[in-house]
Amino acid sequence: MFSYTTRQSLILQVNQDALTVTPRPSDTLLYTLRQELGFTGAKPGCENGDCGACTVIFDNLPLKSCLMLTAEAVGHEITTVEGLHHTALQDAFMDHWAFQCGYCTSGFLTTAHALLTRHPDADRQTMVEWLRSNLCRCTGYQEIGDAVWSVLQARQT
Amino acid sequence: MSTIGQSVRRTEAPNKVTGRAKYNADTHVPGTLWAHLAVSSEAHAKILGIDRDNAMTMAGVKAIVTGDDVSLLCGEVLEDRPPLAKSKVRYYGEPIALVVATGEAEAILAALAIQVDYQKLPVVHTPLEAMSSDAPLIHEDLGHYVIAQPPISPQPGTNIADVVKLRKGDMNVGWKSSAVSIEGNFTLPSIDHAAMETRSAKVEILHDGRVIVHTTTQAPFEVQKLLSQYFGIKQGKVIVNAPLVGGAFGGKATVQLEILAYLASKAVGGRLVQLVNSREQDFKTSPVGTGLQAKIKLGATRQGKLTAAELTFWVDVGAYTDSSPRMARAITSDCTGPYRVDHVHCDTYCLYTNHTYATAYRGFGHMPMTFCIERAMDKLANALSIDPLQLRRLNAIQPGQTTPTGVTLNLSRLGNLDACIDRMNDLVTKPPGQVTRVAPHRVRATGVSCFWKTSSSPPDASSGAIITFNQEGSMNLSTGTVEFGAGTKTTSAQILAERMDMSIEDIHVHTHINTKVDPEHWKTVASLSTFMVGRAVLDAADDAISQLKSLAAVVLRCAPTDLAVGQGRVFIKDDPTMNVAFKDIVHGYQYPEGNAIGGQVIGRGTYIVRHLSPLNPDDGQGRPGPAWTVGCQAVEVELDTSDGTYEILRAMTVVDIGRLINPKGALGMVMGGMCQGLGYGSREAVRYDALGRLVTDQFRTYRTMRMGEQPNYQVDFIETPQIDAPYGARAVGEHGVLAIPSALANALARAAGVEIDSLPATPEAIWRLGTEVQA
Ligand code: FES
Ligand code: FES
Numbered sequence: 001m002f003s004y005t006t007r008q009s010l011i012l013q014v015n016q017d018a019l020t021v022t023p024r025p026s027d028t029l030l031y032t033l034r035q036e037l038g039f040t041g042a043k044p045g046c047e048n049g050d051c052g053a054c055t056v057i058f059d060n061l062p063l064k065s066c067l068m069l070t071a072e073a074v075g076h077e078i079t080t081v082e083g084l085h086h087t088a089l090q091d092a093f094m095d096h097w098a099f100q101c102g103y104c105t106s107g108f109l110t111t112a113h114a115l116l117t118r119h120p121d122a123d124r125q126t127m128v129e130w131l132r133s134n135l136c137r138c139t140g141y142q143e144i145g146d147a148v149w150s151v152l153q154a155r156q157t
Numbered sequence: 158m159s160t161i162g163q164s165v166r167r168t169e170a171p172n173k174v175t176g177r178a179k180y181n182a183d184t185h186v187p188g189t190l191w192a193h194l195a196v197s198s199e200a201h202a203k204i205l206g207i208d209r210d211n212a213m214t215m216a217g218v219k220a221i222v223t224g225d226d227v228s229l230l231c232g233e234v235l236e237d238r239p240p241l242a243k244s245k246v247r248y249y250g251e252p253i254a255l256v257v258a259t260g261e262a263e264a265i266l267a268a269l270a271i272q273v274d275y276q277k278l279p280v281v282h283t284p285l286e287a288m289s290s291d292a293p294l295i296h297e298d299l300g301h302y303v304i305a306q307p308p309i310s311p312q313p314g315t316n317i318a319d320v321v322k323l324r325k326g327d328m329n330v331g332w333k334s335s336a337v338s339i340e341g342n343f344t345l346p347s348i349d350h351a352a353m354e355t356r357s358a359k360v361e362i363l364h365d366g367r368v369i370v371h372t373t374t375q376a377p378f379e380v381q382k383l384l385s386q387y388f389g390i391k392q393g394k395v396i397v398n399a400p401l402v403g404g405a406f407g408g409k410a411t412v413q414l415e416i417l418a419y420l421a422s423k424a425v426g427g428r429l430v431q432l433v434n435s436r437e438q439d440f441k442t443s444p445v446g447t448g449l450q451a452k453i454k455l456g457a458t459r460q461g462k463l464t465a466a467e468l469t470f471w472v473d474v475g476a477y478t479d480s481s482p483r484m485a486r487a488i489t490s491d492c493t494g495p496y497r498v499d500h501v502h503c504d505t506y507c508l509y510t511n512h513t514y515a516t517a518y519r520g521f522g523h524m525p526m527t528f529c530i531e532r533a534m535d536k537l538a539n540a541l542s543i544d545p546l547q548l549r550r551l552n553a554i555q556p557g558q559t560t561p562t563g564v565t566l567n568l569s570r571l572g573n574l575d576a577c578i579d580r581m582n583d584l585v586t587k588p589p590g591q592v593t594r595v596a597p598h599r600v601r602a603t604g605v606s607c608f609w610k611t612s613s614s615p616p617d618a619s620s621g622a623i624i625t626f627n628q629e630g631s632m633n634l635s636t637g638t639v640e641f642g643a644g645t646k647t648t649s650a651q652i653l654a655e656r657m658d659m660s661i662e663d664i665h666v667h668t669h670i671n672t673k674v675d676p677e678h679w680k681t682v683a684s685l686s687t688f689m690v691g692r693a694v695l696d697a698a699d700d701a702i703s704q705l706k707s708l709a710a711v712v713l714r715c716a717p718t719d720l721a722v723g724q725g726r727v728f729i730k731d732d733p734t735m736n737v738a739f740k741d742i743v744h745g746y747q748y749p750e751g752n753a754i755g756g757q758v759i760g761r762g763t764y765i766v767r768h769l770s771p772l773n774p775d776d777g778q779g780r781p782g783p784a785w786t787v788g789c790q791a792v793e794v795e796l797d798t799s800d801g802t803y804e805i806l807r808a809m810t811v812v813d814i815g816r817l818i819n820p821k822g823a824l825g826m827v828m829g830g831m832c833q834g835l836g837y838g839s840r841e842a843v844r845y846d847a848l849g850r851l852v853t854d855q856f857r858t859y860r861t862m863r864m865g866e867q868p869n870y871q872v873d874f875i876e877t878p879q880i881d882a883p884y885g886a887r888a889v890g891e892h893g894v895l896a897i898p899s900a901l902a903n904a905l906a907r908a909a910g911v912e913i914d915s916l917p918a919t920p921e922a923i924w925r926l927g928t929e930v931q932a
Contacts, residue, residue: 024262026262035185041176043353045354045436045856050855050857051436082175084175093174094166094170097825100404101403101405101641101642103180103353109174132864135861135863137351138404139832140825140828141864141867143828
């Protein structure tokens with residue numbers, strides 16, 4: 001059985017690099033990404049799964065990194081917002097003014113990016129269901145929905 | 158005009174979509190110590206003892222500070238708040254001890270090990286309870302507190318921290334000339350700002366005496382001022398850094414964690430210490446937005462003209478006053494809503510309760526105040542059988558009339574409320590009074606409300622701007638506003654680009670505020686930034702232009718008055734082919750033979766608000782702000798009359814924005830405000846149990862709006878320029894939120910046929926009021 005009881009070195013696959021970390025057994029993936037690796041695009045908003053600000057892409061699925069222990073992430077592909085480069089989604093967020101303070105943005109982008117990969121044919125209802133996992137306090141949500149929808153539609157036509 | 162009126166992207170947008178934008182807790186210096194708070198588990202109790210011995214021996218613990226170690230009382234208006242509870246606790250979640258340790262986990266564990274011995278005291282739950290003569294006293298020393306920023310009138314021996322009185326006209330005349338009167342009683346809960354970024358502060362005290370602060374603040378210069386004042390440090394030695402802020406809504410304009418982080422650093426020899434609120438502590442330990450109770454009586458003629466308004470607000474300030482006395486004045490100054498009322502009597506009380514203390518929340522008290530007056534207006538419309546929108550149109554305040562505090566309005570100061578209401582009349586399509594049945598148990602109705610707001614800022618609030626040039630001719634702009642999402646940096650860049658007739662690409666704004674190098678801006682609050690900073694930027698631009706012209710006049714051998722600037726050049730007006738590029742003069746001009754003249758061009762600009770005056774303590778007369786922003790909002794709902802559940806179909810806003818500087822930016826601010834207003838109207842409330850313990854300390858208990866719950870938004874702008882504002886632009890940052898909760902309640906009240914006079918209007922609350930049950 002897998003046992004991990006004290007700090008030890010692990011290798012995480014983040015944004016296509018194999019990176020060595022030394023977490024405590026209790027460290028969450030969010031904590032390690034931010035404090036050890038400097039991927040601060042993943043944000044703490046609640047640290048109990050309510051807000052989605054900490055979302056990363058985990059083997060093509062969105063994952064709230066505050067809900068997973070670092071040790072559980074070994075052997076999986078992790079993509080943080082820092083791993084997204086010049087995507088249509090990022091441009092759409094800028095063009096639609098889909099953020100104000102920007103604190104929720106990484107989480108929405110990673111969630112939406114995973115949606116685009118998993119369900120390129122998603123309808124608006126499916127999109128809304130996926131994006132409900134994340135909170136934004138600044139926008140009216142319409143801007144975010146429009147940004148993601150514009151990319152889905154461009155892919156679908 | 159090229160940049161004004163364009164939806165240019167936010168200056169910080171590329172960094173926000175790549176995770177590269179840095180917020181306060183994103184930069185971590187190895188070796189930083191962590192602080193964590195032990196907080197009160199009681200709402201009101203005497204502290205008999207604090208046992209920190211066990212905690213002190215725990216791994217990694219460097220220091221523990223309690224109220225006994227600190228003799229300091231803080232408060233923006235009244236110094237009534239110890240940073241760490243001393244001898245008693247006044248709210249659940251109040252800081253009791255501060256642990257400093259080598260790591261976050263060590264600090265949290267030690268904080269949990271601190272034992273506090275309490276003797277419970279009876280709890281004050283509501284402002285009206287606090288008013289009663291046999292209420293337990295929350296501040297026994299009210300008579301001895303220092304008043305930091307008058308006016309405030311505390312009443313020692315009671316829970317009344319402040320009373321504001323407003324008297325206009327003659328109530329006898331007002332009531333005599335009325336044919337109809339209505340009365341309403343309203344109860345609104347406290348609300349949480351719930352910014353996605355929790356508050357945090359880092360402090361290091363260097364050996365040369367400098368105190369370096371990094372904090373999530375809307376008011377870096379206030380942090381500097383207060384730390385200097387509280388701890389007797391020269392202001393020049395306190396350097397406050399404010400990086401990008403992850404949402405604020407007024408909740409980060411107050412100074413709390415900075416003081417605690419300073420105490421923590423001091424306890425460990427000045428080492429760098431960081432204090433980060435968990436979401437739970439952000440909800441229960443840091444301040445909330447105010448709740449209130451109110452009683453409103455309105456009188457009107459048979460035709461619907463308002464003649465008299467008698468209003469009492471009992472503001473729940475919670476355990477400490479913070480900015481509430483200023484907010485009480487803001488509520489009082491605009492208490493009638495944007496309507497002409499010649500006879501007004503308003504008393505606003507600030508009452509201590511055993512709730513989390515309150516601070517500014519988007520609208521500075523105007524959202525709850527507007528709820529009360531706009532619900533009262535709908536009651537009046539019903540009593541008179543007049544269409545609710547028509548009643549508002551009939552009474553809409555006009556240029557030439559006076560506000561409750563006696564300010565005579567003109568079009569520039571006020572804007573055009575008539576035009577907003579008329580536009581809304583087109584948007585709502587059906588008269589708001591009408592209820593339409595769409596299925597056996599389902600009815601649709603629309604509620605409307607109007608708002609107005611001025612800044613209620615201090616009469617000496619000031620702002621500055623500094624422009625420097627890079628050698629290539631592009632410009633750097635430094636101002637004192639914090640970027641928390643409102644787009645103030647982008648707006649000021651647009652204003653500068655416009656004045657200089659330059660591409661916005663050539664304007665580089667300083668986003669991270671440092672009080673040592675950036676010019677002061679009072680606070681990034683009250684939707685004042687575009688106005689005040691904009692004026693300072695224009696002043697700085699004019700200063701730079703005159704320097705550019707005098708140097709170019711020498712180079713081009715002409716008078717400075719022959720010259721104009723644009724596109725990175727200074728040119729002769731009647732022959733633009735004769736010109737000199739910024740890059741050749743902004744760092745001095747060099748003649749071909751090598752001699753140089755002139756130096757760096759540095760533009761300097763300032764603005765200070767003018768002609769404001771504090772409200773007179775006897776009758777509340779005075780001038781609280783430079784101008785108003787007016788608007789009209791509506792919400793359409795579909796209600797299931799069998800169980801009180803409802804869908805919010807449409808939300809509409811028409812606001813007189815003066816001049817649109819950045820259309821998408823303005824639209825986003827207004828829609829975001831509307832979304833928050835719908836949250837407050839439909840579900841948000843800070844709740845306490847019977848013992849006064851806050852129970853809504855997570856997003857699963859304090860519910861905000863989620864994707865898919867938002868309605869269809871319709872936002873329209875009227876543009877009546879405010880003449881003294883940059884390009885005529887009015888304040889609009891807060892306003893989207895103001896009349897939405899009342900519009901929602903007005904809609905639901907009509908649909909359900911009940912009076913909804915408290916919030917949030919949850920399906921359960923509507924059901925309890927007894928919806929019309931259809932067979
Ligand atoms: S921080 Fe992970 S869901 Fe909020
Ligand atoms: S943009 Fe601020 S929380 Fe979404």
